[in-house]
Each structure stands twice: as C-alpha cells, then as structure tokens.
Amino acid sequence: MLQPQPTTQPIIVGAILAGGESRRFNYQTKALIDLNGKPLIEHCLDRLAPQGLATIAVCANQNPALTEYGLPCIEELDCAIAGPLRGLYSALEWAHKAAGDALLLTVPCDTPLLPLNLVEELTNTLLLTQDDCVIASSNGRLHPTIGLWRTNLLQRLADHIAASQKGSLKAWLSQCRFTEVNFCSTQIDPFVNVNSQSDLNNLTQALAPK
Numbered sequence: 383m384l385q386p387q388p389t390t391q392p393i394i395v396g397a398i399l400a401g402g403e404s405r406r407f408n409y410q411t412k413a414l415i416d417l418n419g420k421p422l423i424e425h426c427l428d429r430l431a432p433q434g435l436a437t438i439a440v441c442a443n444q445n446p447a448l449t450e451y452g453l454p455c456i457e458e459l460d461c462a463i464a465g466p467l468r469g470l471y472s473a474l475e476w477a478h479k480a481a482g483d484a485l486l487l488t489v490p491c492d493t494p495l496l497p498l499n500l501v502e503e504l505t506n507t508l509l510l511t512q513d514d515c516v517i518a519s520s521n522g523r524l525h526p527t528i529g530l531w532r533t534n535l536l537q538r539l540a541d542h543i544a545a546s547q548k549g550s551l552k553a554w555l556s557q558c559r560f561t562e563v564n565f566c567s568t569q570i571d572p573f574v575n576v577n578s579q580s581d582l583n584n585l586t587q588a589l590a591p592k
C-alpha cells in the first residue's frame with residue numbers, strides 16, 4: 383500500500399477513464415485516436431505527469447492495446463451498470479486498495495488539453511470544503527468525469543449502484559456533497575473532448591498555427 387508522506391498532504395492517485403463503447407467514433411478505441419501525432423491518452427498523460435500524483439492508472443475494460451503504456455490497469459468491477467460511473471466505481475475500489483483513505487482524481491481519456499493546475503486547484507478546494515468530492519467545470523458546464531473524490535465514498539457508491547441498478551454520474555453526484563471548480567480560458571476550453579471525427583477535425587483546426 384502507498385504510504386502517506388510525513389506532511390498533511392493526502393495521497394492523490396489518478397485514473398484515466400478509457401473504457402466505454404465510443405459509439406460516436408465508430409467504436410474505435412478513443413484513447414488511441416491520434417491528435418497531432420500523439421494518441422489522446424498520451425496527451426492526457428503529458429498533462430497529468432507534472433501534477434504530483436502518486437500514481438496514474440488506466441481504467442479501460444482491460445483493453446490490451448493500452449497496456450503498452452506500462453500504466454497500472456484497473457480491472458472493471460462486475461456490476462449491473464456500464465458507462466463512466468462503472469469506471470469511477472472500479473477506480474475508487476482500486477484507489478482504496480492501493481492507498482487507503484486517499485483522494486482519487488478521475489479524468490476521461492478524450493480530453494487532451496487538461497489544465498496543468500487541475501490537481502492543485504481541485505485539491506485546494508476539497509481540503510477547504512471537506513466535501514465528498516470536487517468537480518471541474520468550464521464555461522458554465524459541469525464535467526462529472528473530471529473530479530477529485532474521497533476514496534472513502536466507495537461503500538456509498540457501491541450501495542447507490544446496487545439500489546439503482548443503472549446509473550449515470552449525474553445521478554450519483556446528486557447524492558454527493560460537492561463543489562464545482564471553474565477553469566476558464568479565453569482560448570480553447572481546457573476540457574474540450576473528442577467524441578467524434580468531427581470533434582477531432584474541429585480541435586485539430588483550432589490547434590493549428592494561425
């Protein structure tokens with residue numbers, strides 16, 4: 383088990399959610415979609431690497447194509463729900479096992495421009511508020527897959543899933559005490575995501591030198 387540092391800083395581990403069906407991208411593995419010469423998951427990793435996480439794992443239905451990154455692979459828990467909430471549930475279980483009472487950052491694999499102060503801002507807010515979690519937003523839009531969660535939510539989430547038998551992250555969030563942390567940018571939305579070929583085309587164009 384990862385041990386806490388001799389400071390008051392909690393252990394923070396990261397999980398990149400990279401499962402799902404990718405119906406809007408012809409069922410292609412979204413994490414491996416190329417953006418400007420690099421797969422989306424590498425963009426994510428590059429953004430997270432300098433942010434002081436104790437470890438970063440990938441939660442992706444054990445997709446063998448993602449094992450080459452050498453990241454710990456989080457096994458998806460067998461439950462009646464699918465989608466990002468199952469990813470969060472699996473990641474919380476992994477984080478609780480790996481680090482005990484700690485904090486878990488979740489991000490989706492399809493957001494290549496994550497802010498470099500994401501972990502710092504979310505952590506500062508969570509420690510201040512003592513809420514269950516903090517969730518990122520931009521331009522007035524909440525991004526429930528991008529959050530910092532207390533691992534001790536695990537049992538509550540398990541109960542929620544067992545009671546609802548289906549679930550969206552939004553429905554789960556409505557059961558949580560959370561604060562929203564807004565990240566703004568005058569240029570491209572830092573949480574712009576790639577769900578389809580046209581999203582990819584638009585982002586490639588937006589990133590092209592003017």
Ligand SMILES: Nc1nc2c(ncn2[C@@H]2O[C@H](COP(=O)(O)OP(=O)(O)OP(=O)(O)O)[C@@H](O)[C@H]2O)c(=O)[nH]1
Binds near residue numbers: 469470527
């Ligand atoms: N681990 C895990 N991640 C998931 C699961 N479903 C979705 N995700 C991830 O959660 C993020 C948001 O997913 P969505 O865009 O809502 O769903 P998607 O399946 O990727 O795409 P669509 O089928 O087009 O809706 C993406 O990074 C997905 O890779 C799941 O069941 N398990």
